[in-house]
Amino acid sequence: MRPREWVFSPLAFKVLWRAADRDVLPYPLQYRSTFETVAEHDEAWKTEANGLHRILDEELYGALRVLAEPEARVEVAGAVNGDRLRVHAALHYQHAVLLEQEPTGSPYRGGTVRMTIFDARRLSHRIVTLLPNAPRGRGPGLEISRFDLEAEDGGVYRLDHDGAxxxxxxxxxxxFERPRDLVVHVAAYAGPAWDNRPAPSRGFHVMDYPDGRYLVRNGATLQAVPVDRMGLQIDLERVVRFTVTSHREEHDPSYR
Known part of the structure; x- marks a missing residue:
């Protein structure tokens, strides 16, 4: 399909999202009013609503439907060289919608929102390329049992072969406590988000250290694996595919 893109002010996207009967913005997007009075805010809201009414067409409505009723959504949040990264993606069969919110000087307020609809097969690639490129980590990485970490809280230590x-x-x-340029959390969730309540997810962290980039998984085993852009894309594709499959098996009788 041919991609299409729209650009909205933070308030305009808030108005658009409310038109989809949603109150809570797709995480991690943020909007915080800078108007001094309620009257000024209400007037600006009406102005944005009128502007959206003029551009609302079938394609924009379709993109909004994908965002509001996805089979899977991907939330990407973190810090890149001190700037907030706010990205949200939604997928429904052949279509994907990507939201990118520009950073502002405030960690609590997001900027302009860029919304793009495109072929769902390109989703993982599009998300990964939003991160600055970085070389694969040169170190061996890390793999530690969560049990070992918890055991140490009780004063229990394992011994090496030499007894140390x-x-x-x-x-x-x-x-982990080294200087780093990038810390980003990538999480995939099945279905839509109606509010901010926690939900089961699959995902990982991406961390850039002086020696390169690592993909970090936090489960029964804490893993930090050296990764390049292609490896990151492959892992994200796996996570998204598993999330979509799980959603279809549960909600689509024709998929079983």
Missing amino acids: ARSSLVRAKRF
């Missing part, structure tokens, strides 16, 4: 105490906590701190 080995602290998983020290190893984790040595790896």
Whole structure:
């Protein structure tokens, strides 16, 4: 399909989202009013609503439907060189919609929103390319059992072959507490989000250290794996595909 793009002010997107009968913005997008009075805000709201009425067509309405009723959504949030990264993506069969919100000087207020609808097969690639490119980490990475970390809280330490105490906590701190340029959380969720209540997700963190980029998984085992852009895309495709499949198996009788 031919991609199409729209650009909205933060307030205009808030108005558009309300038209879809949604109150809570797609995470991690943010809107905070800068108007001094309620009357000024209401007047600006009416102005944006009139402007949206003039451009609302079948394609924009379709993109809004994908955002409001996705099979899967991907939330990308973090910090890149001190700037907030706010990206939200939604997928429904052959269509994907990507929201990118520009940073502002405030960590609590997002800027201009760019919305794009395109072929769903391009979703993982589009998301990954929003991150600055970075080389694959040069180190061996890290793999630590969550059980070992919790055991150390009780004063239990494993021993190396030479009898020396080995602290998983020290190893984790040595790896993670280094200067880093990028920390981003990528999470995929099945179905729409009606509010901000926690929901089951699949995902990972992306972290850039002086020696390169690592993909971090936090589960029964804490893993930090060296990764390049292609490896990151492959992992994201796997997560999205699994999330979509799970949603279809549960909600689409024709898929079973």
